[in-house]
Amino acid sequence: MHKGSCLCSAVTFEIEGDFCAPDACHCSKCHKQSGHFFASADVARHQIKIHGGEVVTWYHSSENVRRGFCAVCGSSLFWDPIHCDWIAVAMGALDSPTHTKLKMHIFVADKGDYYDITDDLPRNEQ
Template sequence: MLTGRCECGEVRFRIDGPARDSVTICHCSQCRRSSGHVWASTHAPFAALRFDAEAGLTWYASSDFAKRGFCRFCGSSLFYRLNDEDGIGIAAGCLDVPTGFRVGKHIFVKDKGDYYEITDDTPQLERF
């Protein structure tokens, strides 16, 4: 079972079910700002997410259609969820290794920062 946590440990979770085994990297400006670089995430059914600690979990309405979950104590970016979806995006960087995951694709690549290149050979999509 996959486990993960924020940097300080005030949010700890398990994924009790199937998670997508490929990581999507989003280069949009909103993801870049909220994550500090790019938002790299897996995806799982929300019902499969079990919290062992959630004292730090705070939700930020980042648009009128989605919200982002972060830890209010340490600032770790943890989750992204569309308001009407059954699933949830989970930060790949917060998962305990080994995940067994690989990068699957890059999205919103036209919005990427100007200080890096995308150098792997996975698909680069203009949107998603």
């Protein structure tokens, strides 16, 4: 069982079982959403139970994706491809220890110019 929350704890969640290793997305939308790159892990919808869901605000960043934020404190929590059977959970919202490590970087062609990616993880340009 993994647990997590937003900054003010108005939204909490529990993940039953394991989830995929997270990736770090460097796309421009994730920059704007999180203030930096966005690290998240994919979780099957049946594995996650969200408490305080009534204060999650959903922003449709595209036709097929919405992003979930706490309406109270503004924490970025979820990246939701609405037609899939999984949801991505922000790694920063999970309580430690997570017992996982980043598996890859995506959209590295869009990364900010103020930082370098210095690890040896796989990278996808787009």
